[in-house]
Amino acid sequence: MSKANTLKLLAIDDDRQTLTLLTDALAAEGLEILTADDPEVGFDLFVQNHPRVVLLDFVMPKVSGMDLLERMLSADPAANVILITGHYSTESAIEAIQKGACDYLTKPLDIQRLRDRIASVLTEAEIRRKTLLLDQELLKACQFEGIVSRSPLMLEVFAKIRRIAPHFRTLLITGATGTGKELVARAVHRLSPAQSDRFVAFNCSGLVESLAESELFGYVRGAFTGAVQDRTGLFESADRGTIFLDEIGELSPSAQAKLLRVLQDHQVRRVGASVSRAIDVRVIAATNRDLRTMVRDGQFREDLYYRLAVVEIPLPALASRREDLPLLERYFVQKFAAEYNKPISGLTRRAQSRMATYPWPGNIRELENVIGNACLMTEGKFLDTNDLPERLRAEFNDDSLSGNAFLSLEEVQRRHVLRVLELVGGNKVRAAEILGVGRATIYQLLARMKLEKKEESA
DSSP states (O other), rough: OTTOEEEEEEEEEEHHHHHHHHHHTTTTGSEEEEEESSHHHHHHHHHHHHOOOOEEEOOSSSHHHHHHHHHHHHHHOOOEEEEEESSHHHHHHHHHTTOOOEEEESSSSOOHHHHHHHHHHHHHHHHHHHHHHHHHHHHHHEEEEEOOOOOOOHHHHHHHHHTTTTSSEEEEEEOSSTHHHHHHHHHHHHSSTTTSSSSSEEEESSOOHHHHHHHHBBBBBTTTTTTOOBBOOOOOOOOEEEEEEEEGGOOOOHHHHHHHHHHSSEEEEOBBOOSSSSSSOEEEEEESSOHHHHHHSSOHHHHHHHHHHSSSOOOGGGGOOOOHHHHHHHHHHHHHHTTOOOOOOEOOOHHHHHHHHHHHHTTTHHHHHHHHHHHHOOOOOOEEGSSSOHHHHHHHHHHHHHTTTTTTTTHHHHHHHHHHHHHHHOHHHHHHHHHOHHHHHHHHHHHHHHHHHHHHHH
């Protein structure tokens, strides 16, 4: 191995005899060994040389080993730091491991054990390096029309998309906010006969009733105050292509009736017009609400529901496909590293562990938001726990949950949303931004809670 490629080990200890012992004992291990008997000099060597392994004395003058550990991992979260001490305590060992040390050894050192541990650390580091390369290949293999997954639940969705896309006229996509409904809609369009024509997206909750109808169906001059000229609606713009109606459950009764007419007659009439125009449009609707319950409660037209749900694709929550987390993390890190022009390679083991235990109530959209913000803020090559938002840095052990380990996913998500609302002082806009969900989701949750309270008190 050339000098440039030799793996480096840095030993920092104020006892020079220990440094000599370590240098002699590890000389045959194929390592370039750097030593420092001053913690500040040692930190400078660490920053300059990026050693693969650090042996760090726990008790030193000026700076403690624990403080230096934190500084090192802030500078390079991927470093493998082994703390060495002549004053062992369970508490300090646990604290060191929690702060990122990969081991905690006691003096006098068992040299063979130290050699074995260093060999193990180097092997693990090499495995992680190879895993990063394999993950990149796996990421390429697990993409389907811009959607990343290897989960059996999503592979079933992919198969359904392939079968449906060539033939569908109307399609309903259901799933919680942030599960990727628009991505699925775009995938269906790209695999359909209409792929060369327009894909037009419209959020049904984004406008008031009167404006929603004019946006969808267009209007003629003089139809209402401010209509100074004819305007083409989105349905006409999507002629021979696909229109995607997101949050279809928010559509007003009047707009529902007009949409049903369009689906039945394949014609659209502009607001204020006396004649209709023929159109050829594929319609994909999506919702995070239970349309069957809305039909039962008289909030959504039954005939429209059955028109839309000729074929339905339900999307699983991220919590139901946790095997996709590493892939999605890799995908978003690559995306934002390129966008921000930063040399970010991935996440540290600590960050990955924290991400793996979080419930992700905002699903993939929240994950993308978290990694995007972390990539923007980080100054290192790896995203660490300090780059994550407070809600992920804190252990997910809410007192309200600790007494019951068998809560439903919906209840865990509900409590987490309420916890975030409390932390931001009830600011629904801020809570929606933090969770990576739409404001409508927050309002729907609060409305359901009010209804449940009324039913309980009745």
